[in-house]
Amino acid sequence: MATQRVGETLPAYLMPAIFVAPKGLPTTPNGKIDRLALPEPDPARPKLDVPFVAPRTSVEEELAEIWAQILKLDAVGMYDLFLELGGNSLLAMQVLARLHSALAMEIPVTTLFAASTIDTLALAITQQQAHLLTDQQLDRLLRELDGN
Structure with missing residues (x-):
């Protein structure tokens, strides 16, 4: 109401x-x-239109932990929108500073607002990390993923 x-x-x-x-x-x-x-x-996750989905990858876990700490929440789901959780531009800058420390990469604030869920932000970060890999590192990663 x-x-x-x-x-x-x-x-x-x-x-x-x-x-x-x-x-x-x-x-x-x-x-x-x-x-x-x-x-x-209350630090509990607010009632949202999307169900809670736990992190599945290490990047998603890192993002969820950072968002939860900055937003002072117990848990953050993969499809929760940053703004609906109480995020704003100042908190976004704190998130980006923590991500820079944790992942050693620059992420523009526009990326955070364009990819406003853990799921889409993790994908954007993974894609950015893939562009930074050398061909040799990429071949090794692909072999690991294939199980060879």
């Missing part, structure tokens, strides 16, 4: 991913709202 009403006035990129409905608003001795005393959002 709250999502629908807020969605009528706010653009999608400003929509809160999580709504917390406190019983009352805590106040300071001066009568102002005590923002530090407000309850923290």
Whole structure:
């Protein structure tokens, strides 16, 4: 209900991913709202239109772990949209910085927003990694995949 009403006035990129409905608003001795005393959002994955699908590859596992840490969630599914989980441009930059440290590769912010699920971002990263391989490394990788 709250999502629908807020969605009528706010653009999608400003929509809160999580709504917390406190019983009352805590106040300071001066009568102002005590923002530090407000309850923290539940770290559980929000209710989304897509079912939860766990990571299947090491790249997907790495991405899911980074997203979960940055977005302060217990779990992130392969088809969960970054923005629907509470992601924004500032958090996207944090994700990209962590990916740069973990994978030693530059990923443009446009790639994150264009490939806005773990599934599609993992594919984009894997394709970018494949372009960086030498012919010899690529042959060895293909032999490993074929089981030879």
